Amino acid sequence: MEKSDNLTTIAVTGLNAIDSPGPGIAVIRALRDGLAKPLRIIGLSYETLEPGIYMHDVVDKTYQIPYPAAGSDALLRRLQYIHEKENLQLIIPNFDAELHNFIKLGPVLQTMGIATFLPTQEQFDVRDKINLFRFGQQQGLTVPKDKIINSIAELNSCEESLGFPLVVKGKFYDAIVAYTMEQAQKAFYKLSAKWGFPIIVQEFIDGTEINIAVLGDGKGNAVSIIPMRKLYITDKGKAWAGITLEDDKLIKVASDFVNATNWKGGCELEIMRTKKDELYIMEINPRFPAWIYLSAAAGQNQPAALAKMAMGEAVPVFTGYEVGKIFIRYSWDHITDIKEFHQVSGMGEL
Amino acid sequence: MKKMLYESPSIQKLNGGMMNKFGTRTEYEPVKQIDGVAVQTMMAQYGSPLFVLSERTIRRNYQNAVRAFKTRYPKVQFAWSYKTNYLNAVCKIFHQEGSWAEVVSGFEYRKAIGNGVPGNKIIFNGPEKTNEELELAVNNGSLIHIDHFDELYQLIILSDQLNKKPRVAIRVNMDTGIYPMWDRFGFNYENGQAFSALSKIVASGKMELIGLHCHIGTFMLSTDAYATAVKKLGDLAWKCKTQLNTSIQYIDLGGGFPSANTLRGSFLPGTDNVPSVDEFAEAITNGLLQLGFGADELPLLILESGRVLIDDAGYLLASVIANKRLSDGRRATILDAGVNLLFTSFWYDHKISPAQDFTQHSEDMVLYGPLCMNIDVIRQSINLPILNRGDKVVVHKVGAYNMTQWMQFIQMRPNVILIDEQGQTHLVRAAENLQYVEQPERMPEHLKPIDL
Amino acid sequence: MYLKKNIATSESGFIFNPSSGDSYNVNPVAAEILQQLKQGTALAAIKENILKDYEVEPMRLEQDLEDFMNQLKEANLLEN
Numbered sequence: 001m002e003k004s005d006n007l008t009t010i011a012v013t014g015l016n017a018i019d020s021p022g023p024g025i026a027v028i029r030a031l032r033d034g035l036a037k038p039l040r041i042i043g044l045s046y047e048t049l050e051p052g053i054y055m056h057d058v059v060d061k062t063y064q065i066p067y068p069a070a071g072s073d074a075l076l077r078r079l080q081y082i083h084e085k086e087n088l089q090l091i092i093p094n095f096d097a098e099l100h101n102f103i104k105l106g107p108v109l110q111t112m113g114i115a116t117f118l119p120t121q122e123q124f125d126v127r128d129k130i131n132l133f134r135f136g137q138q139q140g141l142t143v144p145k146d147k148i149i150n151s152i153a154e155l156n157s158c159e160e161s162l163g164f165p166l167v168v169k170g171k172f173y174d175a176i177v178a179y180t181m182e183q184a185q186k187a188f189y190k191l192s193a194k195w196g197f198p199i200i201v202q203e204f205i206d207g208t209e210i211n212i213a214v215l216g217d218g219k220g221n222a223v224s225i226i227p228m229r230k231l232y233i234t235d236k237g238k239a240w241a242g243i244t245l246e247d248d249k250l251i252k253v254a255s256d257f258v259n260a261t262n263w264k265g266g267c268e269l270e271i272m273r274t275k276k277d278e279l280y281i282m283e284i285n286p287r288f289p290a291w292i293y294l295s296a297a298a299g300q301n302q303p304a305a306l307a308k309m310a311m312g313e314a315v316p317v318f319t320g321y322e323v324g325k326i327f328i329r330y331s332w333d334h335i336t337d338i339k340e341f342h343q344v345s346g347m348g349e350l
Numbered sequence: 351m352k353k354m355l356y357e358s359p360s361i362q363k364l365n366g367g368m369m370n371k372f373g374t375r376t377e378y379e380p381v382k383q384i385d386g387v388a389v390q391t392m393m394a395q396y397g398s399p400l401f402v403l404s405e406r407t408i409r410r411n412y413q414n415a416v417r418a419f420k421t422r423y424p425k426v427q428f429a430w431s432y433k434t435n436y437l438n439a440v441c442k443i444f445h446q447e448g449s450w451a452e453v454v455s456g457f458e459y460r461k462a463i464g465n466g467v468p469g470n471k472i473i474f475n476g477p478e479k480t481n482e483e484l485e486l487a488v489n490n491g492s493l494i495h496i497d498h499f500d501e502l503y504q505l506i507i508l509s510d511q512l513n514k515k516p517r518v519a520i521r522v523n524m525d526t527g528i529y530p531m532w533d534r535f536g537f538n539y540e541n542g543q544a545f546s547a548l549s550k551i552v553a554s555g556k557m558e559l560i561g562l563h564c565h566i567g568t569f570m571l572s573t574d575a576y577a578t579a580v581k582k583l584g585d586l587a588w589k590c591k592t593q594l595n596t597s598i599q600y601i602d603l604g605g606g607f608p609s610a611n612t613l614r615g616s617f618l619p620g621t622d623n624v625p626s627v628d629e630f631a632e633a634i635t636n637g638l639l640q641l642g643f644g645a646d647e648l649p650l651l652i653l654e655s656g657r658v659l660i661d662d663a664g665y666l667l668a669s670v671i672a673n674k675r676l677s678d679g680r681r682a683t684i685l686d687a688g689v690n691l692l693f694t695s696f697w698y699d700h701k702i703s704p705a706q707d708f709t710q711h712s713e714d715m716v717l718y719g720p721l722c723m724n725i726d727v728i729r730q731s732i733n734l735p736i737l738n739r740g741d742k743v744v745v746h747k748v749g750a751y752n753m754t755q756w757m758q759f760i761q762m763r764p765n766v767i768l769i770d771e772q773g774q775t776h777l778v779r780a781a782e783n784l785q786y787v788e789q790p791e792r793m794p795e796h797l798k799p800i801d802l
Numbered sequence: 803m804y805l806k807k808n809i810a811t812s813e814s815g816f817i818f819n820p821s822s823g824d825s826y827n828v829n830p831v832a833a834e835i836l837q838q839l840k841q842g843t844a845l846a847a848i849k850e851n852i853l854k855d856y857e858v859e860p861m862r863l864e865q866d867l868e869d870f871m872n873q874l875k876e877a878n879l880l881e882n
Contacts, residue, residue: 048364065860068617068618069618070619071618071619071621071622072621072622073619073621073622097617100622104622150529150530150531195855196615197529198529338818338825340363341364342812342816342825345364345827346364346815346816346827347814351854353854353857354855354856354857355853355856356852356856356857356863356868357829357830357831358831358866359828359829359831359832359835359866359867359870360828360831360832360870361817361826361827361832361873361874361877362826362827362828363824363826364816365826549828648880675872675873676871679873709829709830738862763860
């Protein structure tokens with residue numbers, strides 16, 4: 001394998017470009033668009049049928065990596081093996097569940113010559129839904145009120161302070177809107193059985209959902225902010241198509257968030273705009289969204305900017321982007337051979 | 351021609367969504383020795399199964415914990431939690447290192463006395479203390495931690511009879527944001543019960559109130575809860591000083607620090623989500639220093655850590671009895687050590703390593719113990735190389751609670767050995783035999799003759 | 803007992819069953835056994851061959867072979 005000095009090798013996760021896609025393929029597309037140097041893209045995959053593994057004009061080579069639950073030690077050993085073969089300069093992880101490990105390994109990876117550009121564990125934790133309301137209160141950000149509860153009896157006090165309808169949320173995933181106490185109790189039992197305690201009970205906010213892709217420099221500046229509204233969604237609630245928006249209030253919410261956290265890296269704010277034009281931060285995803293290529297298409301290539309910053313280049317704050325740019329997601333049946341599937345399954349690389 | 355290395359033939363279906371095993375092999379690197387002593391040698395000498403304790407690890411853990419607290423706070427005392435592991439050899443290591451004893455029954459109390467711990471360095475906790483046991487503790491000047499009002503009045507009566515002033519603390523329970531809240535032990539902080547107990551103690555004039563105690567829970571993964579506990583106990587200490595004119599000499603925060611074991615159902619392995627002793631020390635000592643006490647009146651900080659100091663110093667060595675295939679096609683491996691010895695396998699996914707070399711092929715399997723009981727499962731699902739009859743395995747981090755909660759059920763308990771710091775092995779508890787188990791039994795005369 | 807005719811075996815230890823679409827990964831001893839089954843070698847002869855080439859006790863091999871053949875049957879890879 002040629003390894004010339006001007007070759008940049010970047011590893012990317014999230015190659016699952018399926019109906020509910022991971023961001024990896026979009027990130028790679030943006031990197032290939034936005035970085036001038038010859039690029040070698042290394043895919044890091046968890047499952048053997050992540051489409052990106054087989055898309056050889058997008059991903060040059062893929063290695064399987066251990067599931068996040070195997071822990072940071074197992075991940076490090078696998079990355080050491082990959083690094084020996086590929087001489088990685090940068091890793092861009094794209095799954096929430098794997099970030100804990102990559103954040104933990106950040107300093108070790110740096111000594112190996114591999115850059116990352118990730119939030120600190122503290123930044124990662126404050127936007128966790130268990131902490132979001134309290135964090136928002138401290139920082140003057142508008143977030144829905146919530147109560148963290150551990151027993152069914154505490155639901156009564158939620159009725160007083162939050163009123164109906166309210167949203168009952170599991171510790172990790174799932175949210176159920178409840179209109180009556182009975183529904184709330186059912187949701188409580190269902191979610192606690194599935195995800196354990198605590199349960200988060202949140203004020204119901206009605207409005208229009210807006211998503212914002214944000215890149216923070218880690219010093220309190222938002223290098224890029226691109227707001228988008230979904231034009232149509234799939235039955236799973238994922239974006240089918242979306243359009244870039246222009247609204248200074250949205251930009252301000254995002255830059256306030258970056259300012260309050262010193263957020264480092266990419267993230268996605270899920271915003272709810274009420275009829276009274278209040279902007280609530282509903283959730284913060286600690287990585288690029290799957291629609292991140294729209295940022296590049298609109299003139300602010302966030303993945304490329306992240307790569308440059310990670311590798312020590314100064315990147316000025318973007319100004320201006322094309323409003324009214326639309327993405328429409330489509331599916332494509334990629335063709336491969338059983339040999340490639342065997343290779344990935346048996347050897348762990350392709 | 352030399353014959354090739356054999357391995358049982360294995361076929362596994364490839365699934366698109368299956369867990370891949372690449373990079374996860376650290377889970378089962380062979381562990382052939384402990385502190386430089388070969389696993390095979392120990393098992394040849396002491397049999398199988400076999401508990402092994404590392405004196406080096408115990409001392410290192412203890413010294414590390416003391417360092418973590420003493421570099422942050424001037425007055426720190428550890429008290430070894432007997433129930434975690436009360437093999438006398440283990441207790442003696444901690445006492446040699448300077449640890450007091452923390453006991454929760456008359457049985458443990460007498461063990462501590464037997465181990466040479468001075469009475470005034472024994473902390474007597476727990477909900478059950480008989481009159482006789484309390485009398486012993488009062489006469490020895492031990493630190494009695496009162497659990498409920500009945501015990502408080504029991505002590506008032508006893509102090510009259512003995513004409514002595516017991517040295518006491520109360521156990522306090524409180525809301526530290528942890529669920530479930532441990533409110534079954536001690537007096538509640540939030541509803542004022544704790545302060546009422548303190549007032550009664552002082553008003554009685556019969557006891558010397560010297561400390562405050564709490565133990566907020568076990569296997570705590572949050573350091574914040576300890577900071578909250580310090581704040582609330584500190585508040586009580588202030589009230590004792592200002593309203594009851596009594597200075598609290600020590601604050602005992604109990605134990606609860608987790609080991610690096612992986613709790614069942616936890617997403618990340620224990621090694622990745624368990625805070626270090628330093629992080630707990632930081633939260634606790636920060637809290638203490640902010641209570642507002644002057645440098646000369648800072649209370650002594652007592653810690654009753656157990657698990658975090660001993661868990662990773664204990665190993666269980668076991669042998670493979672058999673392999674079988676279950677009706678659903680899964681492989682099952684039967685070991686000679688089960689839940690009778692490994693009580694903690696009910697709540698941990700213990701890490702288990704083969705003790706010999708193996709090839710790269712592995713399979714998901716169930717690990718069973720030797721008991722003729724359906725619940726005897728050590729791991730519901732673990733990916734291990736194919737183990738053959740007679741192969742040895744090492745179960746890690748079993749030093750806490752197993753050597754006290756083990757059961758003499760169906761099988762007898764095996765040898766326990768200690769590897770000293772020079773790499774010498776010592777038998778510290780001999781395997782049980784039939785005579786030992788039957789020794790307390792008595793046979794009614796009419797049941798003696800038998801004619802089959 | 804024979805391996806179904808259309809089962810594809812590769813040198814690197816992969817088995818593909820074209821009639822079900824299932825793929826399997828096997829270890830070297832299993833690959834060897836499958837190769838011989840495919841050539842129509844009788845089980846008794848396979849056993850002899852393995853004993854000759856590999857470091858293994860006859861009792862253990864017998865147990866393993868029985869287990870392995872059962873797995874092949876479960877996976878629907880054998881001709882009845």
